[in-house]
Amino acid sequence: MDKTLKQANGDGRRMQLVHWKDFYVLEDRDLKGRGLFAAKNFAKGESLYVFDYWSEEIMPMHLTNHSCDPNGRFDDRGMLIALRDIEKGDEITFNYLLHPIPASPWNFECRCNSQNCIGWISVESSY
Numbered sequence: 487m488d489k490t491l492k493q494a495n496g497d498g499r500r501m502q503l504v505h506w507k508d509f510y511v512l513e514d515r516d517l518k519g520r521g522l523f524a525a526k527n528f529a530k531g532e533s534l535y536v537f538d539y540w541s542e543e544i545m546p547m548h549l550t551n552h553s554c555d556p557n558g559r560f561d562d563r564g565m566l567i568a569l570r571d572i573e574k575g576d577e578i579t580f581n582y583l584l585h586p587i588p589a590s591p592w593n594f595e596c597r598c599n600s601q602n603c604i605g606w607i608s609v610e611s612s613y
């Protein structure tokens with residue numbers, strides 16, 4: 487598969503302000519666009535990042551794709567927790583329908599390829 491590794495923010499100005507050392511971003515033009523990938527192993531139950539959509543222009547959250555069978559889920563404190571062991575190189579995902587986020591692309595065809603994929607993510611299906 488031809489994937490191009492790109493930094494989340496090309497000029498690197500704000501790289502140090504978020505924990506990007508734990509993640510990297512891949513862009514795949516044929517599939518889902520950009521995605522957030524683990525740059526290290528995370529054990530089940532480990533915190534990935536905090537729910538934060540606003541602090542920086544580009545946050546890990548902005549780059550995390552939806553999955554109907556995600557490997558992350560936000561807990562009560564707004565921390566994204568690994569639902570299972572995540573290996574370096576795995577894509578980080580969470581279920582957008584469980585965690586409404588601002589400016590979420592609510593109507594899109596899901597291509598997560600999981601067994602329980604609902605196929606189409608829309609406002610209607612979440613209520």
Ligand SMILES: [Zn+2]
Nearest residue numbers: 554596598603
């Ligand atoms: Zn899906």
